[in-house]
Amino acid sequence: MKSRIGVFVCHCGHNIASSVDVLGLADALRRHPDVAFAADYKYMCSDPGQQLIRQAIADHRLDGVVVAACSPAMHETTFRRTADGAGVNPYRCECANIREQVSWVHQHDQTAATAKAGDIVRSIVERVRQDECLEPLRLALTRRCVVIGAGIAGMQAALDVAGAGYPVVLIERQSALGGRMAQLSGTYLNLEDGSDRLTRMIAAVERHANIQVLTEAEVTVCSGYVGNFQVEVRAGRPGGDEATPYTLDAGAIVVATGWDPYELSRLPEYGGGLLPDVVSTLEFERMLAPGGRLARPSDGVVPRQVVFIHCAGSRDPEHGVPYCSKTCCMVVAKQAMMFCQRVPEGQAYAFYIDLRTAGKGYEEYVRRSAEEHGVLYLRGKVSAVAAENGRLRVSGADTLSDLAVDIVADLVVLATPMVPADGAVPLGQTLHISTDADGFFNEAHPKLRPVETLTAGVYLAGTCQGPRDIPETLAQASGAAAKVLQLFSHEEMTQSPTVAAVVEDLCAACATCVGTCPYGARTLHPVRAVAVVNPALCQGCGACVVACPNKACFVRNWRPTQVLAMLDQVGWSGDRRTG
């Protein structure tokens, strides 16, 4: 089939023109088969540049466009829209990257740079000669959100999505809402207000018309894809009589499974799990809570000397937690101040490695604990905690004074780290989202996509992604809700059509592709003996194309014949029969 392709060579100011002979390049391309038109222009992405493309399409009846300019990551969308507006199918418009891949990296050799640019542009022309006209895929969308975990992260995400008018199913493993925050005596910076707000939040969730709460429920199976998930939920007590699995349709999933405390018994050198008067910060929260009893677990006596040990287990690869748990410095400051207020004649000591107080008002808060409440911070780690005459001998060092210190304490509080909630790794496998080495869920990009996962339609909120405190958790939960609402703002979903397809005549239904596909987009047809592609899940990676022993598989507009024709233009000399 004969094509009429236009080639548009961009100078990009001097970016390309200073090291590539753009006029000579356009001249040479005019003689290439199926090239009906070639031109150069100073800035092809500018309005006059795009007008030049539109005019050429009309004047020369072009049916394919190659823009030799910057990376397609930069302007592919721009030029495809231009081509579409002038009547050329956008999937027959491609970018040849002669800036990042040529001019910027070969600034001192114009001859070689021009030759390489020629190779690249001709190879893209060859690709466009065989490009199909495609239409974007349209997929149905279920506008209902499943939120897993009803701590503050899950509740905030549920309230935000429900508040925008969409139904939410909030699934909680425990019997009550509130998560870990419900176990806190108060929150730092504003001690009393925190628990009050949590109560109000729980009430708002429970009475919200758009939120269906399922307690003592767990997600057991998840299939489908963005916009069209099927989530199987088992409600009722595990092992109980009323385990009733049922399936929900959902368009998006927010994971907010939170954290568990690090087990004290993993810190025997500090008496964790061995000495009753060695407690964790979460246990100390209960003693400090309104109505709680501030007393030594061993004999019920009110403690006078309390030693806090920062980084108990965390920042310590030997103890399996190499990361900083982020909130403990502030938690210790809060608890030490609460203790000093409750026991004015008492003294709080805190052994630390660094005090990490990045946050608005945080540094001032920790300073206040030292300045107003006399909490004594000692820079060094404790080596051992041992029982001594009914009290606890804490042996440590203050590295600033080079002093080995022994403190006889009534109570030792270990600031243990947050670890991922029990069951996070299997839940990740169920939802097809990955966990990191520590068991926290992986975000799609550590800086630029912090609330998404690599599985489209599954979002993260709160400490299931890594240690963080309440304001950060709420911000991320609302961010995840915004992503859900962005998805739900469409009637249906569109997706790029450049996905895999099967030549059914060649397919032997061997299922090699089913096992190879990293996105679960391949299945065998239930009746006919062929493999089928779920275009909503396919990312066009091409793994199936390589794996298929019968060459029955191809990715649209990346057909093997296209790739071989492209390689011919860049001086490749392989054996076509094995290619």
Added chain:
Amino acid sequence: MLTDSRLDVKAGDSLMHRLNARAEQQVELCYHCHKCTAGCPVAEEMRFGPDQVLLMIQLNQQDRLLTSRDIWLCAGCEACATRCPNEIDIARVMDALRQVALAEGVRPADTSSVKFHRLFLFLVEHLGRMNEAGLLGAHKLWTGNLLADLGSGAVMVVKGKIPLVPHVLRDRAGMQRLFSRSLHPAATESGAQEPGP
């Protein structure tokens, strides 16, 4: 590393509270940035340095501090106080430490410095002015260290840095009243205490 310290900052009359009252400072504000020690002209002669002195106060290390040479080496130049981000006047804290050491009869680690301080104040009290030659001579006699720094001393005399004839204040009685008032503030003027310098 110093060892065997049983730490209890609330034991007895805490050193920090006494010094805070005496020096009108808040030693607990120190967060150990070491800026004072970095700028201290005599820190390299000290064992602890100003920042660790503050830390030892926080840690209630009374014996170690009062017997240390550091408190006597401090020249009171106030570089530390100028630089401290928490506005602690460390030189005043050092002064308070020396006062506590003398008041409690602690045998100072550096008697030469103590003798220097005493002679300095004696001369100012009785002459109204410092007299370098008198101070040097008396200090050498008292410490028995007659031959040290003779060379540089001679150069300083030649350059006029050590005037041999003392300047004497006319109102020496007034100066002595000032001394006795600051040594016994309550006894001199009942109630109406003058503000300090």
